[in-house]
Amino acid sequence: MRAAVVREFGGPEAVRIAEVAVPEPGTRQVRIKVAAAAVNPVDAGVRAGVFGGAGKTLGLGWDVAGTVDAVGEPTAWRAGDPVVALVPGLAEPLGAHAEYVVVAADAVAAAPASVDAVHAATLPLNGLTAVQALDLLDLAPGASLLVTGAAGAVGGFAVQLAAHRGIEVVGHAREGDEEAVRALGAARFTAGAVEPRSVDAVLDAAVLGAPALESVRDGGAFVAVRDGVLPRAERGVRTENVWVRADGARLAELVRLVDEGVLTLRVAESFALEDAAKAHARLAGGGLRGRLVLVP
Structure with missing residues (x-):
């Protein structure tokens, strides 16, 4: 072959x-x-x-x-x-x-x-990465989440999945991507700096690192999607990498969301x-x- x-x-x-x-x-x-x-x-x-x-x-x-x-x-x-x-x-x-x-x-x-x-x-890869990152963040409905790289593959899935869970999403991407990011479900959009300590958590799909960590409240959570790339933890913020793993049962859940029109x-x-x-x-x-x- x-x-x-x-x-x-x-x-x-x-x-x-x-x-x-x-x-x-x-x-x-x-x-x-x-x-x-x-x-x-x-x-x-x-x-x-x-x-x-x-x-x-x-x-x-x-x-x-x-x-x-x-x-x-x-x-x-x-x-x-x-x-x-x-x-x-x-x-x-x-x-x-x-x-x-x-x-x-x-x-x-x-x-x-x-x-x-x-x-x-x-x-599979990007959907599972996004959902496993959200699982690590463990946010309740009504929590606020900054997704960097919100117009990208992982970030786009993360925006849709988080919004579906009732999480208030702040999408961070380039200026020209605002319409697309909002269409994915972001409640707010920014192409610049985010107010310090203004969100409960960050899903760092764009690998911004320390600047993105600054936006997390004291005691919040930060997950990076690139293995081994983490800013220094501070202010009680929990920092983790997501290590994507194969999971057919979880993938089946994502497939169901595709067929229901939740995921694009x-x-x-x-x-x-x-x-x-x-x-x-x-x-x-x-x-x-x-x-x-x-x-x-």
């Missing part, structure tokens, strides 16, 4: 299409025939060597939408089931940017019925798998509102 891989670190040109063996599912695993797979900043990090792995062939792709092709018993999934899943891209030699991918059965959820596979492929799935552009390097170049160009998606 064909797969997008990295054998030497570098820019978008380091992404190669290779012929590799079709993976076989083991016990409690499923093989998915990939219909679509999103391209995320973490893929650019793998390509650039941020996570190590020199001298190895590294697969790319954390998000997958497709159909179950084969199963390793015991599992309730059956061939032909339309599904979505989070693929642990840093733990496997082959990721979702391929014609087939194998994942743990408990990482899988039935695909949304209301959208196509290209849109469905944008949900945004696609900026789709590319053929053969054009994975072009997709990486487009990602590097920035300014995207929605995910890039590869289609085998």
Whole structure:
């Protein structure tokens, strides 16, 4: 089968299409025939060597939408089931940017019925990151939350999920994104500094760090979405990173919210798998509102 891989670190040109063996599912695993797979900043990090792995062939792709092709018993999934899943891209030699991918059965959820596979492929990584970050913040309805990077993929899901929980969201993004951020459910919008100690918590999707922490009240909470990037804790503010993990049951909840119209799935552009390097170049160009998606 064909797969997008990295054998030497570098820019978008380091992404190669290779012929590799079709993976076989083991016990409690499923093989998915990939219909679509999103391209995320973490893929650019793998390509650039941020996570190590020199001298190895590294697969790319954390998000997958497709159909179950084969199963390793015991599992309730059956061939032909339309599904979505989070693929642990840093733990496997082959990721979702391929014609087939194998994942743990408990990482899988039935695909949304209301959208196509290209849109469905944008949900797992960013949706799970957002909901797991909100779980860490543990805010009650009526609490106030600053979401930085509110127009981006993780930030956009966080705005929608928090608003759905009855949380008052302050969306932080560029001036030109105000209409889009408010449409996602933000009660307030800002493109500049936020008043110090004015919100109960921050979900820092834009990795602003210390300036965003200043907006949290004493004893509030701060969660960053990039591993290991945390400002120094102060004033009793609890600070944590969200370490996204595969969770098929939680992903199924997000799928339900998609089908209920609570969550919007945004696609900026789709590319053929053969054009994975072009997709990486487009990602590097920035300014995207929605995910890039590869289609085998």
